[in-house]
Amino acid sequence: MSPATPPPPPSDLPTTRAALRASGHVHRSVAAEVRDNLLRRMGAGRPRFPGLHGFDATVLPQVERALIAGHDIVLLGERGQGKSRLIRTLAGLLDEWSPAVAGCPVNDHPFAPVCPGCRARAEREGDALPVVWRHREDRYGEKLATPDTGVGELIGDVDPARLAEGRSLGDPETIHYGLVPRANRGVFCVNELPDLPARAQVALFNVLEERDLQIRGYTLRLPLDLLLVASANPEDYTSRGRIVTPLKDRFGAQVRTHYPLALDDELALVRQEAVLPEGTTVPAHLLEAVARFTRLVRASRKVDGRSGVSVRFSVAAAETVAASALRRAALTGEDVPVARVSDLPAVVEPLLGKVEFELEAEGREAEILHVLLRRAVAETFRARLGEADLSPVADRFAGGGSVETGDLVAAAELLRRVGAVPGLAALIESAAPEAEDGPPTQGLAAAVVEFALEGLYLERRLSKDAVPDGGVYRF
Template sequence: MIEGSELNEHPYEPLTPSSRRQAEELGDELPIRWLHRSLRYGEKLATPDTSVGDLIGDVDPIRVAQGRTLGDPETIHFGLVPRTNRGIFAVNELPDLAERIQVSLLNVLEERDIQVRGYQLRLPLDLLLVASANPEDYTNRGRIITPLKDRFGAEIRTHYPLELDLELDLIRQEARLVAEVPDHVLEVVARFARAVRESPSVDSRSGVSARFAIAAAETVAASALRRSGILGEPISTARIGDTASITSTLRGKVEFESGEEGREIEVLAHLLRTATAETFRARLAGLDLSGFTELVAEGEIVETGELVGAEDLLRQVGTVPGLAKVLERLGFDDAPTAQQAAAGVEFALEGLHLTRRLSKAMTDEGRTLYGSRE
């Protein structure tokens, strides 16, 4: 590009009067520089207060004060779109742009000229414009005007992950986890997100984005890290009990139907239990889990929860017949850590409770008590 050019102009194709004059005067001595690819991308979050000057340009009063006339094209201060010439410019949430601002993009995209304060400047910009927007029935904040829609060469519609495996891949790719989150806990999170998305209690027009599942996984990991910090455990591994923090933490990310006011936490808790039971059946179906039910057959209680460490939980259950098979089904290797084994034990106990083979009680101190249903 021409050294110092605001519009990233090619040395052989200068656009502005100053660059054309400079190219004529200097010829092959015209100074140039390389524009790195990281600088060839521009982005603007569309907001209602975005102006034509932000996107296209406006008259620079300082240049006018320096003696140039208003009709001089060199008085124009170019906006973000022309400054991304020979690059890619992205408009995020395009419908949020006021309709009169959207109109200003029409000439730039089709006729390749800009109009600023009554002055028209021909700018054959080499620019790819991309924009994102929710479907119109998802938001009442605005719309894309029809002439501007016509300027776009292609529309790509995306959707939520169709398969559970895709949802899991997305969580693993995007979530920043501060603790180990076993696969079965991630599966509970993914199933929970899909259940919330499909629930009739949730406003389908607002949707439940993929960010919901990502934030849920990060919340579970944070809960595990908190427990290990309180108990002084060297390794942080999430257990199924850590998912309880999701319902209150992520309540604000879901829009409910008007008839569900006051029942939001109750609805989310029910969907979380459903997701846990589905994961339990998918992971441990067909296994003999009588060893776990026999732990409480004589009126004994198994205590777990956010204040019970892995070693303490394993000490309570001792050697449980079938635990090795459970850990194998959950994807742990032949030598699981104490935290991983505790995660497997707690998942089996919770699954047995949800399938009505164990009772469960919660204490005010944050402990969970599993016992016999008899």
């Protein structure tokens, strides 16, 4: 996301058109500016699209080719595939500072003003024309398309106040510019393009092709210079009832996005996006279980694949697991909240609203997610502790003993109930290799022990009896 307040411009930048010309500044189109900066970063091996994972070999090469070609782009993908994040990174390919005519509503370049007001000022003031500098973050605009979005909001409308001043209806000075012309010489994004009303979609025709504006029967020749990027759901975009077909032809490039193809990319996104309470730890094996859970839900035949399962699903799950650990710490007096397997079931109910199920699953939605969650934990157990020697843990129950655990059992109490676990350090290294140097905390040790118990149960080497808020492991 763009910062709320861009930094102030350096004090040594030119403030008049004469000084700008003397500085050697060269006027470039937005397409040329983006292309030059993109190629420069590619040549230097610098990141071009920070914060994105899993698109390097699929989506990003297509986007780079479109930008190099100077094309407007439409990104097609289901919800939560990172379309908006990708679009917002495009502002980073603009020059850090760009000159504009001071007071211009459409950010005209001092060397090539296009709006009638600035052309008149340029003739009148000449090289004394004042110049302001805009940060790249100020040159990014975004609109979430909704059915009530009007042409006036997007393109512009006649300003009645200026008509009241005595100007004629055909005077260009009576026009109040909308969001698109105000994004001139920058990047503008229309999110969920098919949700635009047909009239607003038609209004974009001339902007994309002829680069002029048509407002209430008045055509204003305004050669806008901008990169227009849109996002859309594939099903809506390919339906002739949701998108005006000629508009699709105006976009130079269409790029399909996708959910993370690899588990590592899913994990990287969870770690990047999840905002966990300060001081709360969600060990690596639990984050992996959350990521696997998301992927299993996404692949399930009982889930409507057309609506998708957003990355926000896994992010919300990780945050809920951390919240459950913090709740336990507050109720039991634990010093360091560490999430455990017993915190995972708490994610199911809150996440139901993020999944669209097929009709055959009606009434069994929570049950389906619980089954998939257990599968995710089992897969994670096999990946992290499948080769570990857990016979000492299983032998603990051979004599008929049992251990009760749950989301309100403190770490110290769980470790006391289990007793000494030979080889615990090696188990922690396998399950949570990112743990800090030094002896593991009680919370981390309890998290790994509980993970081992649940894995043994899922592998049918232990049994488990359900009790309120937890379970009892026995042989």
